[in-house]
Amino acid sequence: xxxxxxxxxxxxxxxxxxxxxxxxxxxxxxxxxxxxxxxxxxxxxxxxxxxxxxxxxxxxxxxxxxxxxxxxxxxxxxxxxxxxxxxxxxxxxxxxxxxxxxxxxxxxxxxxxxxxxxxxxxxxxxxxxxxxxxxxxxxxxxxxxxxxxxxxxxxxxxxxxxxxxxxxxxxxxxxxxxxxxxxxxxxxxxxxxxxxxxxxxxxxxxxxxxxxxxxxxxxxxxxxxxxxxxxxxxxxxxxxxxxxxxxxxxxxxxxxxxxxxxxxxxxxxxxxxxxxxxxxxxxxxxxxxxxxxxxxxxxxxxxxxxxxxxxx
Amino acid sequence: xxxxxxxxxxxxxxxxxxxxxxxxxxxxxxxxxxxxxxxxxxxxxxxxxxxxxxxxxxxxxxxxxxxxxxxxxxxxxxxxxxxxxxxxxxxxxxxxxxxxxxxxxxxxxxxxxxxxxxxxxxxxxxxxxxxxxxxxxxxxxxxxxxxxxxxxxxxxxxxxxxxxxxxxxxxxxxxxxxxxxxxxxxxxxxxxxxxxxxxxxxxxxxxxxxxxxxxxxxxxxxxxxxxxxxxxxxxxxxxxxxxxxxxxxxxxxxxxxxxxxxxxxxxxxxxxxxxxxxxxxxxxxxxxxxxxxxxxxxxxxxxxxxxxxxxxxxxxxxxxxxxxxxxxxxxxxxxxxxxxxxxxxxxxxxxxxxxxxxxxxx
Numbered sequence: 001x002x003x004x005x006x007x008x009x010x011x012x013x014x015x016x017x018x019x020x021x022x023x024x025x026x027x028x029x030x031x032x033x034x035x036x037x038x039x040x041x042x043x044x045x046x047x048x049x050x051x052x053x054x055x056x057x058x059x060x061x062x063x064x065x066x067x068x069x070x071x072x073x074x075x076x077x078x079x080x081x082x083x084x085x086x087x088x089x090x091x092x093x094x095x096x097x098x099x100x101x102x103x104x105x106x107x108x109x110x111x112x113x114x115x116x117x118x119x120x121x122x123x124x125x126x127x128x129x130x131x132x133x134x135x136x137x138x139x140x141x142x143x144x145x146x147x148x149x150x151x152x153x154x155x156x157x158x159x160x161x162x163x164x165x166x167x168x169x170x171x172x173x174x175x176x177x178x179x180x181x182x183x184x185x186x187x188x189x190x191x192x193x194x195x196x197x198x199x200x201x202x203x204x205x206x207x208x209x210x211x212x213x214x215x216x217x218x219x220x221x222x223x224x225x226x227x228x229x230x231x232x233x234x235x236x237x238x239x240x241x242x243x244x245x246x247x248x249x250x251x252x253x254x255x256x257x258x259x260x261x262x263x264x265x266x267x268x269x270x271x272x273x274x275x276x277x278x279x280x281x282x283x284x285x286x287x288x289x290x291x292x293x294x295x296x297x298x299x300x301x302x303x304x305x306x307x308x309x310x311x312x
Numbered sequence: 313x314x315x316x317x318x319x320x321x322x323x324x325x326x327x328x329x330x331x332x333x334x335x336x337x338x339x340x341x342x343x344x345x346x347x348x349x350x351x352x353x354x355x356x357x358x359x360x361x362x363x364x365x366x367x368x369x370x371x372x373x374x375x376x377x378x379x380x381x382x383x384x385x386x387x388x389x390x391x392x393x394x395x396x397x398x399x400x401x402x403x404x405x406x407x408x409x410x411x412x413x414x415x416x417x418x419x420x421x422x423x424x425x426x427x428x429x430x431x432x433x434x435x436x437x438x439x440x441x442x443x444x445x446x447x448x449x450x451x452x453x454x455x456x457x458x459x460x461x462x463x464x465x466x467x468x469x470x471x472x473x474x475x476x477x478x479x480x481x482x483x484x485x486x487x488x489x490x491x492x493x494x495x496x497x498x499x500x501x502x503x504x505x506x507x508x509x510x511x512x513x514x515x516x517x518x519x520x521x522x523x524x525x526x527x528x529x530x531x532x533x534x535x536x537x538x539x540x541x542x543x544x545x546x547x548x549x550x551x552x553x554x555x556x557x558x559x560x561x562x563x564x565x566x567x568x569x570x571x572x573x574x575x576x577x578x579x580x581x582x583x584x585x586x587x588x589x590x591x592x593x594x595x596x597x598x599x600x601x602x603x604x605x606x607x608x609x610x611x612x613x614x615x616x617x618x619x620x621x622x623x624x625x626x627x628x629x630x631x632x633x634x635x636x637x638x639x640x641x642x643x644x645x646x647x648x649x650x651x652x653x654x655x656x657x658x659x660x661x662x663x664x665x666x667x668x669x670x671x672x673x674x
Contacts, residue, residue: 062558063554063557064535064554066532066535067535067538067558069558089363090361090364090365090366094379155394159394175397249383254390254391254394256380257398258353258380258399259378259380261379265382266381268358269356269357269358269359269383270359271357271383272357272360273358274554
């Protein structure tokens with residue numbers, strides 16, 4: 001027992017070190033120190049090396065993405081055909097349309113899932129419903145069940161709904177953006193709710209009580225106190241939802257209709273011929289845009305947490 | 313978020329190209345009257361078509377083509393079993409056509425609507441997967457053979473056996489049916505055997521002859537070859553062909569073996585319950601026009617069944633004369649299709665392939 005506590009100190013408490021004769025603890029401490037330096041270096045390397053390669057190969061003068069054959073800007077020229085010169089090829093048009101579809105689905109489903117997810121998190125945290133514990137756990141289901149199960153069950157569900165509407169009104173619905181967006185909202189609610197829930201758990205309930213004592217009504221308390229406090233959680237949850245939505249292949253495919261090809265489906269559809277560096281170029285552009293957006297949101301969060309009345 | 317919307321708008325602006333006045337490909341094909349303003353829903357791989365095939369068709373017929381992408385032929389089967397979500401035509405491989413056809417998921421073509429079928433060589437029509445071309449017309453074909461670096465190997469390769477005996481670095485293809493059909497051919501059995509004992513014998517052959525294998529490549533044997541990581545790869549002809557074009561080098565070769573080259577066809581199929589079967593057949597006729605089908609082959613580098621296009625010299629000569637395309641009569645007569653087998657046999661293949669992978673440690 002004592003041993004474990006000591007070794008924990010070695011890792012966490014670096015200010016405690018004083019010149020002492022060599023003890024077995026020192027060896028552990030030194031290994032720990034080296035490990036502390038090496039672990040992040042390796043982690044960051046594994047995180048960023050593939051992305052760096054992706055960026056480098058977006059300038060590859062070849063149809064393939066694995067053998068370097070010289071520098072070119074033509075993949076970027078294809079994407080920005082019209083503004084940078086060069087003509088838009090059919091595949092480029094298709095890819096850019098697919099990106100547009102991905103963004104439409106991603107933004108709409110994220111917006112809906114963020115609102116619903118936050119509401120669910122708040123109601124689960126505040127209410128005393130019977131069976132709240134069970135509801136709480138069911139929230140994690142969409143996170144752990146395999147995507148394919150969700151995709152197929154959604155597809156069957158939509159078919160049943162279409163059948164029902166067809167039988168009662170004679171109008172036959174078809175899958176399309178609506179079904180994809182509903183599918184994405186269905187799994188994204190959980191992610192948003194879980195992240196917001198965690199943020200709410202850290203929140204000091206006395207702050208809300210204090211606001212009430214000082215005469216704020218429930219709505220004012222929510223807008224002025226609760227919302228700013230859980231906002232980082234909401235932002236984090238919605239960014240997670242956006243990422244998952246833009247990544248999703250299986251649920252999208254099973255519930256897609258005419259004219260709803262998304263970027264992941266497009267990229268997988270390239271397997272028959274070859275994945276060209278054009279995909280790298282587009283990914284690089286998306287990487288730049290998302291880095292800017294995340295950077296911007298971090299900046300906003302930092303600024304708001306500097307204000308005295310909020311706790312981070 | 314506003315930035316995202318702005319970007320989306322920017323991209324959609326780029327996505328819309330100015331309306332063309334003339335077709336990009338010069339063609340005599342005329343569209344039958346009466347289709348103006350209609351829509352065709354095409355379901356295909358992402359870049360498995362010519363650059364201007366869609367826009368030219370839209371211009372000639374005054375219609376809109378909605379081009380949708382899928383990422384595996386099996387996905388077409390899955391979606392069609394659920395009920396056609398509204399696609400008119402798709403472009404699957406031969407045995408997939410067979411499965412869809414036998415499950416009644418395809419509509420019937422009236423070949424009278426497709427006069428351009430006359431441009432297709434006799435040998436490409438009436439194949440076992442669709443005996444009377446009631447549901448499909450040929451689009452492109454391809455082979456699975458041997459891609460190799462002649463400098464590293466030192467001699468020309470003409471047979472599958474050489475690949476197993478060669479003292480060099482070999483990559484197999486991660487496709488149980490293709491790999492077993494090769495072993496079955498060498499052993500003198502039917503490449504589409506359903507017999508458990510024959511499949512077991514093929515499995516033992518593969519395991520015994522695996523000493524020179526360095527990788528079982530999913531679909532990247534061609535790039536391993538181009539990078540010099542391996543000397544021989546069992547690969548799809550189109551993939552190796554692209555690498556040869558890309559590196560413009562003399563040492564990379566592709567060969568369809570004398571005995572037991574694997575051949576595959578991609579067909580345009582008429583999907584059942586599609587919204588516009590009439591326009592779909594116009595589309596098929598349009599694709600089979602020599603200039604159009606040639607432009608597709610010149611883009612995606614898969615050989616064409618359109619003999620008129622070949623005779624008129626519309627296919628890039630360098631490609632048309634390459635070993636991936638021009639098969640000698642002897643080689644051509646010894647090729648075979650991978651066909652649909654019973655689900656039990658499918659399971660034998662999958663299990664036996666797993667055993668091969670485990671026992672060879674690859």
